[in-house]
Amino acid sequence: MQVTQHPDRNRNSCVALKYNLPLKSTDLNQSTDKQRAAWPVSVCRQRFTAVQGLPEGGATNAAAEPDSDDEYIELPEAQHIIREANFGGDLVADLRAHFEKRLGNPLEASSERFCFDWWHVPDQYTLLRCPANVFFDAGLHERLVDALAEYGERVLGCRGISPLWLSVYVDGCKQEWHTDAPHGPFAFVLSLTHWEERRFSGGETMLLQPHVLDYWRSFDSSKGTETPQLVTHVPPQYGQLLVFDGRIPHGVRLVEGTRGNPLDGRVVLHGWFTQPQPFIAGALTSEEATPALNDCLETLYEELGTLPPAVGTVTVKLDVTGETGKVTDLAFLANTLVARPSGAADPEDVTQATLACIAQHLAAARFPTSPGHTAITIPLTFA
Known part of the structure; x- marks a missing residue:
């Protein structure tokens, strides 16, 4: 099928990041039955620690209880x-x-x-x-x-x-x-x-x-x-x-x-x-942001592979500060994720755990410092 592409308009937000890691649903959903059985169904459903309290190298455990002073991000309901x-x-x-x-x-x-x-x-x-x-x-x-x-x-x-x-x-x-x-x-x-x-x-x-x-x-x-x-x-x-x-x-x-x-x-x-496809707008170029994004996605894919399978599209927007390269805000733009039937796991637990995993890893990403603010939009497709 032919596709009409949006013109670049000389701005970074229309430059698609070229992932070294292919964003394929098979990578996101492949996991063994043993790994699926080990997934904690008791993972929190509504909120998780996203900005504060995360170690420099990665995300906290999805099932961990957040501290009372932590900032929260609401995990969205599916919107079809x-x-x-x-x-x-x-x-x-x-x-x-x-x-x-x-x-x-x-x-x-x-x-x-x-x-x-x-x-x-x-x-x-x-x-x-x-x-x-x-x-x-x-x-x-x-x-x-x-x-x-x-x-x-x-x-x-x-x-x-x-x-x-x-x-x-x-x-x-x-x-x-x-x-x-x-x-x-x-x-x-x-x-x-x-x-x-x-x-x-x-x-x-x-x-x-x-x-x-x-x-x-x-x-x-x-x-x-x-x-x-x-x-x-x-x-x-x-x-x-x-x-x-x-x-x-x-x-x-x-x-x-x-x-x-x-x-x-x-x-x-x-x-x-x-x-x-991902888009970047602001101080960072796609060439500057891609390595850090690939590093983050690699660990994200590994953890998603341990969760029960889901299908749909999740689009996340990151706000990155230029001074430190840290993610200062994360927002879910679109979410059509639903759980595939998988044993006794509750479908809501499956989707909430997947969303929490995505958000925790992306919120912990570290990008190069830059002269100003950068916004990065990342769609993830599960099939």
């Missing part, structure tokens, strides 16, 4: 759905205006109207679609790519985006349940739909709730379940960027009620964030 309202400022209005201009007068037999594919896969997909770079002019398309790529870098740690699609749903259009795991760690939908003025029903993005994918572990025979307890419906509000874990089965509810006019339908742009 992100909604960003009013994405891109005037960008969405300009995209919608271009859409209406090209399709506004059905009596004009212009070649600009002859670009949509009626995509129909029986029992799976029915919709109108067109490559976004074909439909929008070059300048507008570039603005769209730049806005999405900047968001992918800043929030998800993803350097690329897939080629974008413009899709229109009129009466009878839908997407049945499917997953997008091979395309990238995060899927997205940017809505150009005038949702509040719609003349149709349906059109929401459907996502299975995570507990449904592990149904029997949380099954309660005393409670009944209906659609709201099983499926999350996300309406395509105008200007909303919906980002979600592409591994989760999802689809689009059947659109009914707007038979002919595409201007009255569900209009969205969609694709995938791809190429999770």
